[in-house]
Amino acid sequence: MTVLDRVIGRLSKLPGLGKKSASRIAYYLLKADQALVSSLAMDIMELKSKIKTCPICGNYTEELPCSICTDTHRDKETICVVEQPKDLLSIESTHEYHGLYHVLMGVLSPIDGVGPDDLRIRKLFERIDGGEIREVIIATNPTVEGETTALYLINQMKEKSLKVTRLALGLPVGGDLEYADRLTLARALQGRQRIES
Ligand SMILES: [Zn+2]
The missing domain is CATH 1.10.8.420 (RecR Domain 1)
Known part of the structure; x- marks a missing residue:
């Protein structure tokens, strides 16, 4: 050869x-x-x-922690939870969001044997319990696994005094944040809805 x-x-x-x-x-x-x-x-x-993984948010970065986590101009009270670093990039490109992120590095998938301990979920709750966070935006993909993961997180956050929102308007079902155009993503962010518990 x-x-x-x-x-x-x-x-x-x-x-x-x-x-x-x-x-x-x-x-x-x-x-x-x-x-x-x-x-x-x-x-x-x-x-x-x-390229390393940011110990705080899980994003790919050359500096530790990453430039988003250390940016003093960002809203430290809001965390947007995404599946993968590429989803964070998609949301950043809308310029609609100025809070922090948390990358799960995957989704819950019982069929593939992926449970909560295989994702960066414990780290997310450590950040939430750290005190400063007031709103959590769940931005997992609108797929079966993304929905399962979102419902799991919402359930775990019920007892906490948090505003929990989800991306809503505009995202195609079965789609992927990576492939959504900027306008669709921007509208989805603006139209995020509170989840009543
Ligand atoms: Zn970071």
């Missing part, structure tokens, strides 16, 4: 890339500047060594 075959094989395992797109990228790299190919390869290597 040649290097070219190996590169195509590895690229085609990446999400969203089939064999065809993988070949297109491999042939493009073959013709591209050496500098571009080298810096791409170095950056991919550094991704694994330099």
